[in-house]
Amino acid sequence: MNDNEKLVEELAGKIKTGEVQPWKTESVLLEEYDASAPDHFRTAALSRRTCIEELTGHKFNYLELPDKPYLMQWRCPKDNSIWHLEARDTDTACTRCGSALEPYGTEAERFRPLVNNYIGGKEEYYSYAGQIKVFGDVDKTFTNILAYGPGFGSIGISVGCFRVNKLGGAEVKVGRWAGAARNLGYIFESEEEREKAVVAAKIFLPELRKEMEEKFLSEFRGEIYEVEFVRRQHHGQFYIYICFYTRFEYARGHGDTSSAVGFARGRMDAEFNEKGVAYTQSLIAMGFDGDLKPSPRNRRGRYVSAQVKVPIPAYEKMSKTGIDKLMSYMEIDRQGVMQEQGGFVYSGMGGEIIPALYRGTKVNPRPYNVSCTENVYVEIKGNDVIFGVELPNLEVGAASNREGLICPTAREVLKFMGIGTSKEFAAAAAAITLAGEFNFALLHLRGEMYAGK
């Protein structure tokens, strides 16, 4: 073992015991170990990786750590704008005016971390965000490896996890099923013809449902739990939506549901033709099923919530203010979201926290924005305050990667985190979101969020 390997071992041990906070590793190296910039960035990342390996018993095989894991500061001599570029980036021209950028700051000072708590990754910068203990419908401690977008650090979530763990962990409730939906649309020239279609479809439905389940949904033990008929019209055209709702315990089921409904369309067309029902168009009408659109109706995904219980005096001490201030903080946020967005999509910071998990694990569905909505809630029960988040329609493909390949790096991240099933993914998502929100609310109440210096 060479000196640097010994140093990494020593620091990993200190991070594990809590003697060194993971996000302070860089500054500890500079101040207490006489390390020099920018080499200390790699040593710090290695120390966190070693700590994670020791905590989980797994080894990193795919999540790469580059030789120069840091950014450098540059300045445009013409317009004085300051630039942050990753060290391996050789394109050092100002994109505003085209001038060649010049180094900014002294050789020792122009380096910055790629992201707080960086542990590896080139296309995505992965961070270690502590561990979170959950109990209830899932009992586990997740080791959080997240990939944040720009402008979002991991410290808030790490600190939040630390706080929630200290309070006993997050209690999670995970819905038994994940739902999927796909809609069949028909267009008719008259209301009479449409009514004939509804009658014929309802008679045919029991047989069709059975065929759909056997052919397409049985592999993951999926079932059709509801078929909805809705009538709409547009300027002399008469529509029916026949929406098929499916549910799965350990899969996302979206692709299988789509295939099943595609099959149903062919069977239903034939049935209408045989019964003399005249439609002008039959189609998969995806607007109604809400495909890749966030919906407050929870047509898709799985419900999960996570909450933590704190005695009111303890919360008041932590937030340095009275409990009423928490209630009014929640209300001003709730009104802001409801009135400006017309309904909740995300309250709180979920719009940034939840994508960090999707980016890191790359499970389906990839479009992070629409993968679930979030609601933050606070309740007073006796002498306790309950702080919680619910994700009413979290979509999870951890157990259905046939719907979209998951790269080895992301599968490795899932393994390190301790996520094996879609239910565990849901529990981790809710607990991490709770940790972030819990900490953000405290910072806001103390006036420490975005505090200008």
Ligand SMILES: [Zn+2]
């Ligand atoms: Zn410029």
